[in-house]
Amino acid sequence: MSGIGPRLASTSVGDPVGVRRVEVDRARLVRYAGASGDLNPIHWNDRVAREVGLPGVIAHGMFTMGAAIGLVEDWAGDPGAVVDYQTRFSRPVAVPDPGVAVVEVTGVVGAVDAVAGTVRVDLTVTFDGARVLAKTQAVVRLS
Structure with missing residues (x-):
């Protein structure tokens, strides 16, 4: 470990871990699709997304999950x-065109295990005031 944390x-x-706002636009989704190999058109094509009952293009769940853990890292x-x-995926993040979707991440220490040398960080991840990830928890080894 770097000793910085x-x-x-x-x-x-109850200690706060922090707050982060993640702005997601269509260009970011296309870059993520290419990097992850998840080329499902619900992440870039409004027509296809609506045909399957979505409000429009949605962010990849794994993108949202990855963006949220950055706060803890x-x-x-x-x-x-x-x-x-x-975590559990509980609601999609609809990404407008043009514009951005803003995902808000907050974290607090939920448990400390002195024997294991770890803490559990509980994250709240929301979009438009509703949780998009549920039961989001990270275990972090501290010195």
Whole structure:
């Protein structure tokens, strides 16, 4: 670990981890599709997205999940300190054209395990005031 992040001994349940706003536009979705190999047209074609009952083009769930954990990685000071990360996809993030969708991420320390040397960070991930990821938790090893 880099030593830049928080110390286990001074971390308590309820401590804030931070807040992050992630702006998602269509260009970002296209770049993510190319990098991930997920070329499903619901992520870039309004007609197809609407035909399957969506409000329009939606962000990739894994993109949203990846963007959310960035808050924890930055807080910890080392992406390798994240030893477990779980969530449930609960609602899509509709991405307008033109414009951006804004995903808001907040994190707090939900548990401290001094024996294991880890903390559990609970994330709240919302779009338009509603949770888009549910039960989002990361376990982080701290020194």
